[in-house]
Amino acid sequence: xxxxxxxxxxxxxxxxxxxIMVITAYLVVNATSVYTAGDTHINDMQxxxxxxxxxxxxxxxxxxxxxxxxxxxxxxxIENSQFDTFRIKFLDYTNESGSxxxxxxxxxxxxxxxxxxxxxxQSVQMVNSRNLTGGEHTVRSTKWVIxxxxxxxxxxxxxxxxxxxxxxxx
Amino acid sequence: MARLNDDAQWIVLMGFLVSxxxxxxxxxxxxxxxxxxxxxxxxxxxxxNDIRDIRDxxxxxxxxxxxxxxxxxxxNISLSCKSAVVYYNNEDHFIHYYNGVTRYNERxxxx
Numbered sequence: 001x002x003x004x005x006x007x008x009x010x011x012x013x014x015x016x017x018x019x020i021m022v023i024t025a026y027l028v029v030n031a032t033s034v035y036t037a038g039d040t041h042i043n044d045m046q047x048x049x050x051x052x053x054x055x056x057x058x059x060x061x062x063x064x065x066x067x068x069x070x071x072x073x074x075x076x077x078i079e080n081s082q083f084d085t086f087r088i089k090f091l092d093y094t095n096e097s098g099s100x101x102x103x104x105x106x107x108x109x110x111x112x113x114x115x116x117x118x119x120x121x122q123s124v125q126m127v128n129s130r131n132l133t134g135g136e137h138t139v140r141s142t143k144w145v146i147x148x149x150x151x152x153x154x155x156x157x158x159x160x161x162x163x164x165x166x167x168x169x170x
Numbered sequence: 171m172a173r174l175n176d177d178a179q180w181i182v183l184m185g186f187l188v189s190x191x192x193x194x195x196x197x198x199x200x201x202x203x204x205x206x207x208x209x210x211x212x213x214x215x216x217x218x219n220d221i222r223d224i225r226d227x228x229x230x231x232x233x234x235x236x237x238x239x240x241x242x243x244x245x246n247i248s249l250s251c252k253s254a255v256v257y258y259n260n261e262d263h264f265i266h267y268y269n270g271v272t273r274y275n276e277r278x279x280x281x
Contacts, residue, residue, distance in 0.1 A: 005177055012180045019188060026195075041211055052219045112251050114243045121250045142220070142252070144227035144244065146234070158234055160227060160243040162251055 043169075044139045047105070051141030051167045054093035058086075059143055074163065078111060078147045083127035090165070091129065104170040106130045108138075113151035113161045122151065123164075136168040220252060221267055221274045228258050228265060229279050 055074070062069035071079075077086045086109060091097045096105045108128035114121050132138075143163045150156040224244065234240060237260055248256040254269035267274040 008178065008180065011178075012184065015181065015184050019184075023191075041213075045213055048219070052223075112247050114246050116239055116242065119242075119246060121247055142223065144223050146227065146231050146240070157239065158236055160231075160240045160247070162247045164251065 044137075047167050047169065048139040048141055050094055050105075051107070051139070051165050052143070054090055055141055055143035055163060055165060057093055058089060059145055072145070074143070074145050075147050078126075078145065078161065078163070079149055083109075087127045087129060094167075096129075106136070106168055106170060108132050108166045109163065111145075111161045111163045113149070113159060115151050115154045116157075116159075117154055126163075132166065136166075138166040138168040141165045141167060215271065217254070217267075217269055217272050220254065220269070221272070224248070224256060224267060225265060225276065225279075228260075232260055 058074040058077075059072045061072045064070050073089060074086075077083065077089075088097075090107060090109070091105075094105050094107075095101070095103050106129045108130075109126040110123050111126060112121055112123045142165070145161055145163055146158060147161055148156060148158045149161070151159065151161075227244070231237075231240065241258065241260070244258070245256050248254045252269065254267060257266040258264060263277065263279050265274070265276045265279070
């Protein structure tokens with residue numbers, strides 16, 4: 001074996017340079033984003049905010065001082081059980097339908113009221129855009145609404161109900 | 171020992187360095203999963219919308235005739251659907267909200 005120890009320093013330098021290049025490439029590739037499993041919650045957060053905003057828009061009266069328009073859309077929908085109107089408006093507000101680019105959002109809406117005599121809390125199914133199968137990854141948006149309805153079997157009166165919407169993407 | 175060969179010690183040392191740096195990089199990547207999860211979860215669990223909504227429904231409906239019954243509605247439905255303890259009083263202008271994580275108290279609101 002020929003003992004030749006020339007160029008050891010060059011070899012070390014070569015390795016060091018290679019290392020620097022690898023680390024640089026690693027930093028550059030990772031600088032844009034590291035999408036981890038936990039980041040999916042950010043999408044949930046945005047979906048929940050979208051649902052809350054849509055419900056809030058529906059619960060704002062057109063003109064609170066006019067007797068014809070002083071009740072919000074959401075109140076009128078619940079009082080008259082116009083649940084198809086709810087579906088149309090909600091899908092419109094969440095950009096699922098209507099003009100422009102659409103989302104792929106599905107929802108299931110219900111409201112909860114309280115029977116004053118027995119203090120029972122009961123939920124009433126309103127409408128959905130697709131049946132829940134249990135496999136969906138849903139988020140929940142809610143809105144308090146003052147409505148004048150009966151909460152079976154109790155008679156009609158002005159009451160506070162909680163509208164709950166489960167939202168999910170296909 | 172037949173023959174001691176002490177060439178290329180630096181290369182062996184560099185090899186160790188590289189392997190250790192990979193080990194620490196793996197540790198950092200491992201941590202990043204937990205960081206993203208806890209941050210997003212704590213944001214989604216913070217009951218900002220709930221508190222805003224309940225405050226809104228209380229202070230914009232102070233002129234209804236059956237406020238006591240509506241007070242019971244809000245208190246009971248909050249407890250059963252939201253797991254949140256809500257107490258409010260229209261005379262004292264006081265709202266208390268607590269869902270086990272977030273506590274909110276407001277006194278002397280003005281409409």
